[in-house]
Amino acid sequence: MKSKEPAPVAPATGHRAEQPHRATAWPEARAAAARAGTAAGAGREPRRLPLGQALGHVLAEPLRALTDLPSFDTSAMDGWAVAGQGPWTVRADTSVLAGHAPTAALTDGEAIRIATGAPVPPGTTAVIRTEHSRTEGPLLHALRDVVSRQDIRPRGQECRSGDELLPAGTAVTPVVLGLAAAAGYDELPVPPRPRVEVLVLGDELLTAGLPHAGLIRDALGPMLGPWLEALGAEVLGTRRIGDDAEELYAAVTGSAADVVVTTGGTAAGPVDHLHRVLDKAGATLLVDGVKVRPGHPMLLASLGGGRHLVGLPGNPLAAVSGLLTLAEPLLAALAGTSPTGGRGPAPVLDEVHGHPHDTRLVPVVRRGDHLVALHYNGPAMLRGIAVADGMAVVPPGGARSGQELDVLDLPWPPTSGAVPAQGACFT
Structure with a gap:
């Protein structure tokens, strides 16, 4: 009997009454992403x-x-290997050099020239540095007291x-x-690097030329791959997909990646297909919306078999927020690392406005011991984050001047002051 074809993805209805939106608090969303990565990474062979x-x-x-280490007793200095008490009779026309087998054992009252890193001969009592010795004919004299085992690096030190x-x-x-x-x-x-595929969604996106006739340039396609690589991922590729649910379903279910990252389609508009595609694919939503601005429609889903999907909003800065909130902790846990290390919290120089109920992520630069918030921090803007050192985590209600804020540092060196000369990026 012929197997049935998969049912088509249900058409958009403009709302999701059957799946009410239950946003997750921002810290809990990051923790959920880290837990998902830890569980998926546990079975990966190094x-x-x-x-x-x-x-x-x-x-x-x-x-x-x-x-x-070292694997044998070695000389810590250029000088003389000696045995017993001095003065010592120098072995003529021979030296112990690094990289050569040990010479014959020393007997009491005997000395031999030795180089740094060379194996000390059996019977050696100490090494005398060249500058702490003098020779008179065949005799070697120490210019300082000689302590047993001095200037010898013992095996296993x-x-x-x-x-x-x-x-x-x-x-x-x-x-x-x-x-x-x-x-x-x-x-x-x-650990193997997590394999990631990026799916950029939207009929309105151009890959070249100037925006026109309702079309805009794709800012996320060029940005996400390098950013994910900076987070330690192996990016399999970036694909562009129109507003077509069946095409998206085929791309998500057919991907060989450990993590699929999508852009756009996470809300409930007429061409926002991602939730319906995930439902058809049998995915489990781990995070469905986050109480953070920008980027609150972001999501994280388990696709089964240790695979996950991170759904980023389509607005560029909102997508950056999703990267830092969900993708970074997920990938770090998959790779057995910690999220990008920061320089710790710092006081904000001026008051920063917040959202009444949600966490807000704001691009900032570090100026001395303080954080300075940057302008151009709207969901669709990249001008602020382009010169930022990181994103400050502003609690609901905002932050007063001098209040310490955590910072999500970016996975590349800080700007070190590379802010436009006119200062137009500062709030």
Whole structure:
């Protein structure tokens, strides 16, 4: 018997009486996104990357030393390895060099020239720095008292084989690469980067040229992919889809991404198809609207199988709000990291107006110890966020001058004062 074709997506009705809007408080929405990412990331097997490719990832497992460091007693200085009490008879025409096997054992009263990092010969009592010694013929004299084991780095001084050097979740920096190499690693275990596909929705969007005849330029298509990559995602691509529910359904259900990010269609207008598409796809809404401005119609849905969809509003700054509220904590948890680290809360220089009931996210720059709110912070505007250091979290009712606000820092270096000279971006 022939299987039935999937039912078409129900046409728009202009309202969603069957699914009443229940917005989530802003902190709870971010927590829900982080929980979803943690649950989905728990079953993902780590990858092993060569050291040269692991920079910018995080450790999927603790970094444990594969050897003692140092792995043998080494000289900490250029000078002389000596045995017993001085003066010492110098072994003629021979030296101990780094990268060479240890020389024969020293006997009491004997000295041999040694280089920094070289293995100390068996029987060595101490190393005397070159500047703390003098020679007279075949004899070496110390110019200072000699303490047993001085200037010798003993085997295992930094760590013993099996010691935990760094915990899982540590960002792989150039120094971490160096430590891993010293500890014996050729590869590092890292969580796989979350795969993301961006679906830009709307018949009204142009990809080139000037706006005209009711059409506007697509600002989100060029912006979202690089932003998501900065958050640690592997972006599979950015696709543009018209206001067609069936096309959107096929794109969402056919995507190979761990996270599908859509723009627009999250409200209840005549061409806002996303809720009906998710319902047809059997998705579970985890967050359906957030008490935040701009961006309150954003949503987060589970598509099953550890896959998720983040629905961003279509207005550019509202979409940025959705990125910071839902996409960033979701992706960070999937990748085993924390959301973008900030420099902590700071007092706002002047009063910042808030929403009566919702959290408000406002582009700000840091000026000394204070935050300065930027103008051009409407839902459709990018002029303010383009020069911002981050988005300040303004509680319902607003913030008074001097009040400390948390800041969602952006995943790239701060502007360091790159605000237009006329200051037109400041409120």
